[in-house]
Amino acid sequence: MITKKNVVLLGPPGAGKGTLSEVLLKEEKLAHVSTGDIFRSEIGKGTELGKLAKSYMDSGKLVPDEVVADMVAAKLLSAECADGFLLDGFPRTIRQAELLEKALDQAGKKLDAVVLFDAPEELLIQRLTARLTCRKCGASFNKIFAKPKVEGVCDHCGGELYQRSDDSLETAKNRLAVYREQTFPLIEYYTGKSLLKKIDSSLPKAEGYAALRAILS
Numbered sequence: 001m002i003t004k005k006n007v008v009l010l011g012p013p014g015a016g017k018g019t020l021s022e023v024l025l026k027e028e029k030l031a032h033v034s035t036g037d038i039f040r041s042e043i044g045k046g047t048e049l050g051k052l053a054k055s056y057m058d059s060g061k062l063v064p065d066e067v068v069a070d071m072v073a074a075k076l077l078s079a080e081c082a083d084g085f086l087l088d089g090f091p092r093t094i095r096q097a098e099l100l101e102k103a104l105d106q107a108g109k110k111l112d113a114v115v116l117f118d119a120p121e122e123l124l125i126q127r128l129t130a131r132l133t134c135r136k137c138g139a140s141f142n143k144i145f146a147k148p149k150v151e152g153v154c155d156h157c158g159g160e161l162y163q164r165s166d167d168s169l170e171t172a173k174n175r176l177a178v179y180r181e182q183t184f185p186l187i188e189y190y191t192g193k194s195l196l197k198k199i200d201s202s203l204p205k206a207e208g209y210a211a212l213r214a215i216l217s
């Protein structure tokens with residue numbers, strides 16, 4: 001059983017936040033709030049929010065703080081998040097962290113833990129540029145490290161696997177630079193609030209998962 005259920009997953013792109021959340025969500029009744037997944041779904045549906053997000057995502061830039069924060073605030077108020085939530089990919093700036101605090105206050109909730117995933121930059125680049133994503137359920141696979149059972153097909157839902165356009169080498173490098181500049185300061189921010197716990201993301205998936213459960217128990 002885990003006791004920490006209102007959780008932020010922090011870390012650079014490619015560190016395995018999505019991969020370990022997927023495993024955890026099979027065992028725990030938590031809402032998965034992945035801002036990147038929400039944007040990709042909005043892009044797929046062709047909404048105004050999707051169009052706006054795409055103009056930033058294509059170059060690896062961050063979508064404006066207020067836009068993301070409003071979206072997350074609405075989620076936090078929904079029934080889906082009543083028993084706990086994993087915030088995956090949010091907050092990504094100090095401003096977003098401040099807006100999150102307000103939203104949590106309004107929803108009468110508080111954070112139990114912020115889990116920092118980290119790995120050497122070369123490994124992150126290797127993982128991102130070989131990543132395959134399911135068009136239907138958003139699950140990720142990897143051409144080198146975690147091949148699907150059938151090439152091009154999602155193990156979980158049979159959906160088509162594709163390479164995200166922002167997983168090209170150039171955009172992946174931009175995203176890592178954006179992480180260092182804008183998201184890295186959150187490590188100090190949450191350390192100051194005594195919420196930060198670390199996971200070494202270069203560990204194999206099973207060990208990483210055991211470490212995550214231990215942190216949340």
Ligand code: ADP
Binds near residue numbers: 036060065
């Ligand atoms: P990854 O963690 O692999 O970088 P995500 O799916 O979390 O990928 O994010 C993809 C893109 O979506 C980001 O590069 C950014 O443009 C946008 N995005 C996602 N979450 C946020 C956020 N919290 N703030 C601003 N932009 C975001």
Ligand code: ZN
Binds near residue numbers: 136137139154
């Ligand atoms: Zn799938």
